[in-house]
Amino acid sequence: DAGVTQSPTHLIKTRGQQVTLRCSPKSGHDTVSWYQQALGQGPQFIFQYYEEEERQRGNFPDRFSGHQFPNYSSELNVNALLLGDSALYLCASILQSSGNTIYFGEGSWLTVV
């Protein structure tokens, strides 16, 4: 049973560049959320995707956008990168209709220089 998988695991980008992070949900799950975890902090909710639409959004600027594909996988895009975007980006998945346990992937470490 494949858990939540994310790619890439680590990447370094320059200020002003754009980045795309990818996530495959746990088998059987249809809803994906993205979180940002800065060093020494708890994860912060970015947004949630269900049925290929953004359903909920946290307090993040429009530079953060996403997409969900028909196979339930998802992408997180961040434009015009800032140094403060350096963080661990976590993907989480759940079955919308009946699930109450959210499973997380191992995350993608983004460093902006």
Place this chain on the structure above:
Amino acid sequence: DQQVKQNSPSLSVQEGRISILNCDYTNSMFDYFLWYKKYPAEGPTFLISISSIKDKNEDGRFTVFLNKSAKHLSLHIVPSQPGDSAVYFCAASPYLQGAQKLVFGQGTRLTINP
């Protein structure tokens, strides 16, 4: 506005003793609470949860207590083992099913000493 707070950044406990991790919240709309454990270079791993209709939930060595009037929950680990050394996050959600928008505390680093 920190809606979920873990006021102890770190905790050190002797192996075999009880570890108690605390969490406070301010939003009375929160209906569902979870504890996650995180090792370095790994994603958070679900440990145990509790809904607001209960005041206690137990799973093996882990027990979560919820005091709604005080807006406080705690995680008890008995007995503590070296493998329990990790960062523990408390999280809350206003939803039970399909809960996705979790609000996390800052985490508590638990160290179990042999």
